[in-house]
Amino acid sequence: MLVKVFGSAVFGVEATTITIEVNIDKGIGYHLVGLPDNAIKESSYRIAAALKNNGYQLPGKKIVINMAPADLRKEGSAYDLPIAIGILAASGQINPENTDRFMIMGELSLDGSLLPIKGALPIAIKAREEGFEGLIVPKENAREAAVVEGITVYGISNVTEIIDFFKGIAAPEPETVDFEKEFGPLSDCSEFDFADVKGQESIKRCLEIAAAGGHNIILIGPPGSGKTMLAKRFPGILPPMTMQEALETTKIHSVAGKIKESGLIRQRPFRSPHHTASSVSLVGGGSYPQPGEISLAHNGVLFLDELPEFKREVLEVLRQPLEDREVTISRAKFTITYPASFMLVASMNPSPGGYFSSPDAPIASSPMEMQRYLGKLSGPLLDRIDIHVEVNPVPFEKLSDMQPGESSVIIRKRVTAARQVQNRRFEHQKNIHYNAQMTTRQIREYCILDDQALQLLKSAMERLNLSARAYDRILKVARTIADLEASESVLPVHIAEAIQYRSLDREGWLG
Template identity: 70%
Template structure:
């Protein structure tokens, strides 16, 4: 007897339908075809033991299982339950007339219990698109799938419950999730707050500007000056995720298996902080069957690179294209996968190998050592960082002060207002959403300067020895400062503030 059950496979951050055809006939042998990987081939042992422990058995007949489309490689253990239910239905050990109306997925333990799988959200979205009535999943994954409306999501703890459901002996638990209500409930809860930061008002101002315009930022300062503490709080002042952004971000983390247990939907912008020993593949994604890297896990959020010069140069260079294109494409011989990678880069570094600024008495690094240290960061990468901020140690009187700093929610309100102005400005441009993404054409249209401003930036370029590459960056940052000030035109004081945020472009500063 031939029976078809349905599962799903992940391609990039999207899913596509996999049909499991199980045919049982006279003869002997167990044949699994359709380009399964080793994890799927080994499923026969898990299925056999799990069915025995549930009071059923794999028939001693000729069993042919085809995973269609047969020319696409399948991987992972998520098809255990799909195959097991197909075997039971094809061998007529259970009566399951409506088994084709559901996507069935889950990894089987030897005792018949179900273990969680990866990529559930895109699977559920695709199930709804394909017109399935519902989806049956392990208990731990059900809440994530329930984010998708107009789809029945059933949670099962073991294979016996799934069998009873199809034989109409007992109902499975129907999981419901009010996506919008839960999403908006959690938007304002952050583990870190700028109110905890004492002093560093100039750095907090720079971070506010960076958040408002989506600008990449580099913090330069000695150990203990608060660079990491400040960077960890930048997510709390970014504009709240939209529901669309939350779903897209959750899909990436779901595919990578990084979604926290029993979590249904990401409500905060992600913050990823890879160690400086990370490889280029771990950063941008890859592998034989490419998985999202750290830059994709930071999509719609922040990628924080602490101790930037300690990263291998090759690792830093692979970020150049994603920083421009806001996506990363990983090509293999037979297929190409594109992952979104629209992130805000926040990096920190010491001013020298000894950790101190050149004019600090504690600095023991020679000019040659400092030059080698700074040369670890290439010019093209620095060109993609809009703000270079010097972070100095906080004086004792600020540390001991009882007054807390400004709360993140107050700063976030100003940032959100500035982003709304940018949305209106760029509403007719599909590829530009905030100031950091502006190209030469947008700079000409939206960053026009008055006579005094032109004279100011001319003098700055000459007297501060700013590099030519700093010009566009200064205009972008000035545009953001004007937006925070709710001004239609860039004033001279907006431009003056933007100029001071280009420390590394000044001749003689560290380079």
């Protein structure tokens, strides 16, 4: 008897429907075809033990299982459950009539309990697109999959529950998500708040501009000046995620197996990899490609502390994703593209000793040490960082001041207002939502300067020997400053402030 059951394979952040055809005939043997990997080939042992421990068994006949399309490689143990259901239906142990109306995925333990899988959200989206009546997944993945409207999601804990379901004995309760509660307003209480930061008003201003326009920023200062403290509070001033952003981010974390019964990810991600990270861990890839840190930071923040401590080849792989906001991983037989629209926040000491090159510095570094240290940061990479700012140590008077600073909630309101201005400006532009994403065409359209502003920018370009990319970055930052001040035009004062935020372009830095 031939039975078809449906599962799904995830490639990148998209799912593909897999048809599992099970045919039981006279003879003996267990034959699994359709380019399965070792984890799928070993499924026969897990399935046999799980069924036997729950009062069922593999038929003593010839079992042929084909996973179509047969030329597409299948990976992972999440096919245990659909294969088991296919075998039970083809052998007549359960009713085969309704098995093709559901998409089924899950990994079996030897006692028949189900273990969570990766990629439940993109699988649910695909099941809805394909018109399936419902999706059956392990209990731990049900809440994550249920955020997709238009499809019924069943979360089960044991294989007996799905067997009873197809026998018509009992049906599990569909998983439901209260979207008003799930996507309601977030609490303003946060562990990290800008009110805790003493002094550093100019740096807070830079971070506010970066948040308002989605700009990349690098903080340069000696140890203890507050760079890491400021960076950790940066996500708290970013505007709330939209439903589309939440779905995109959740999908990536789902594929990476980073979701634990949390449903939608509503907080913007904050990823802070150690400086020993490899290029593959940063951009993604591997034998079985997985999203890297830059994709896990999609719609959020990637914080690189002690930037020159990272290997140069690791930093260089950031250049293309910073520009294109996606990363493509190519292999001999397939190509996967992961989204990577993140904000880069980096910090660094000004020298190997940790202090600025001045006679008062407690630790001096030789010119050769400085060149070796700063040589890891290439010009093209720094060109892609919109804001460079020096962070000076906080004086004692500020540290001992008991008056709280401006809170993240107040700053976020100004940032959100500026983002709303940009959303209206780019509402008819595809894939452009804030100033940092502007192309050259949009810069020419929305960053028109008067003669005074043009002359000021020309002088800065010639004196600092800036590149064409740096020219565009200054205009983008100036546009954001104007938006924060609710100004229709980019004024000379906005250009002047934006030029200040190119510290690493000044004479004396990077040679």
